[in-house]
Amino acid sequence: MIYWTIHIVLLGLLSYLIFRLVKSEFPPFVFWVGLIFKLAAGLILGYIFYEYYGMGDTITFFELAKKPESENLKSPRIQFFVALLKPLIQSTGGSYWITSLWLSFISFAACWYSVVILSGLYKTIKNLIAGCFLFVPSIVFWSSGILKDSLAFAAMVTLVMLAIKLYKEAKFSAKDVLILILSGFLLYKIKHYLFITSLLFFGMLITSLILRKIQGRQKWLIAIITLTIALGATQFIHPYLKISRIAWTLFENNQAINKKSDTSQLHIFIEDASWNSVVNEIPVALHTGLFRPSILDKTPAWGWIHKIENLILATLIFLSLLLCVKLKPDIDWPLFLAASLCILLLAIMLPLSTPNFGTLVRYKNAFMPFLLLLSSILPYQYLTSQSNE
Template sequence: MSWLFYIFDIAILALLIRTLLKRYSHSPLKKFFAPALLLKLGAGILLGLLYKSYYEGGDTWVYYHEAVKLTTLFKSSPIDYIKFLLLSQGDVLSAMQYHGQPRALFVVKILSIVNLITADNYWLSSAFFSFFSFTGLWMLANRLVGIYQNKQLAIVLSLLFFPSILFWSSGIIKESLALGAMAFLIHSFLGYIFRYKTINIYLLADLLMLFILWNTKYYYAGLLLLFITAISLTLYIKKKFVVIGRSPAYQLSLFGLLCVLCLLIATSLHPNFYLHRLPSVIYDNYQAFIGKSDVNDIIYYYSLEPNWPSMLAHSPKALLSGLFRPFLGERTDLLKIVAGVENLYIFLLTISAFFKIPRKLTDESRLLLIGAIAYCMVLCIFLALSTPNFGTLIRYKVGFLPILLLIATLNNPIIEKLNRLVK
């Protein structure tokens, strides 16, 4: 009977792929669709194999086994299963390894729904997770191509083919859900501000993606909402007041002020965001990673203390480490060597991008650039301080890495020369 489920699942996946391809049948990126999707699905399989053979389990397999408990519950009591999905209540909760970890439990719930379709087949469920991530990134890539003409190579490299992004947002991990949802939200936001779409029924999809992002990576969601709101309000106010609309300096000043106001509001959205508590949260996470990590696999912040002056003093090192470490040659295991090569590439792209900083930008593009830079810097510093383990940081960086790469490649002279070869 299982093979009937597998045929059914493959048919569903094929239908979803066909629908997505048909929607973008006239896209200039159409030639990249098949290779990017195949690599994405393959990366999900490789991730499962890596965790199973090298890490001897890891989060992805724990998610799977926990989700199997829920599908078993569904078979015996669908009502109790639905009750658990909605309220996280029931006898099964005490048997869950992620009891008390709401974000991990959220992933398990989503996976259990997928497992009902795939008959608890890890690899098929992984394919659906990978496809969700790919869909968000594919939609964002096509939106960007419509806004920034003749930038195909920069966009597909940043979103679809960069190894870390390709690998660490595939398969059954939080980042697959988080990055797919985040990419969809940015796609929608760009559609609104560049007037490709109006607020309508698609708002329901935006709210669903925000719900997924918040429940998987709330700090991604909090920062993204902060800058989206500040940019949106700045553009709205500049339309109402001519003096602001005519002055980029006034617009940037207004944007900065709105960021501060939004930050004050955002700090009330989650206990870990409270300004008086945030340094302690970062410090506690740092100490926890120090205690369980190899001494050669850690970013050390000597004299780090749980207060704002200390956090700010260590921020430059955190920013540099989060962006470009591990350096090539700093570590000798394969994953860190690959990361070192990538980081060297990112460093060279970042340096070369300064040689062609755009002189004239529209108000929308200027605010997007400033907001994107601020998002990358803040999230990078936060992650590097609170998650100083290189192995974990490489995975968590996918929360800002696509945006960082877009900043570094969209007007990069090296990429522009290569771009002529793929037209």
């Protein structure tokens, strides 16, 4: 009981400190309800895995980190994550539940910081931004608790928001630079493909910024060099994620997961390690990555949350296309294209490499809030009579 008392007090104090320091125009209840929702999601995640599955990554990571001596793990990413967990678990007296609260809190703090940044840049849709990142059930659930995804999600949303802040030429503080470096390092260590996607997004925005700010012909040379550096940097992140090996990596992962499943839920089969085989599966993978599981797919009972969210997403995308034709709104094309390309890249690659719903709904969570936000802006502005930004 002493551990619970100490950590609840610490969590309360830190929460209040963040609430006071990260200033926003939101009513106080948005922060506190969002925080409670996030903490509860981490506990529910642990309860589901312990009570219904009896196994899973969250349990594996916790048990590995509880051991006094570190194991020689094959995956550097797992080894890094477990090393981060060890001191935290020791400080909680070996409590899964308190440790889960801390991971959820860290994820929430990053999301709140990111929401405040983006809502400051786009004030007329601030409520929409908060809703997409803080209150969508599956997004909150899969970025909470003792999972690598909690920290990866926190790092990625922070990187993306800071990239947008830089692109919009807002004031960039020393604190922002420090958080940018920390988030980049954390994402690099935990989720290589998300770090690569973030680099591409950052590179495209910086290239656009250069074209906008620099005059003369030399701006094209500088822009091309910048984009080339960003693209080139992605080739040094992981040997299996180099362009020359991506087809092989997708094939191997696809085969491994399909062999473990009695039947393929997604019907995505890469026949060999050639690009031709990969390209053949892209249309199905794109539809799956964006809209499945759908209401027609068979899932466990709680899969209905994902199915309803995907139905809403499909409706919003359809409405956005109609409104775009009707209203012809002003669009920040560099930002829209950079975001869309990165979302589509993940929406295609993830189903190709992880052709089952259990893994897919967790991994696609990385881009879901961004896709949901992009799809909601025009319908939201139309229904609330807000002006375009």
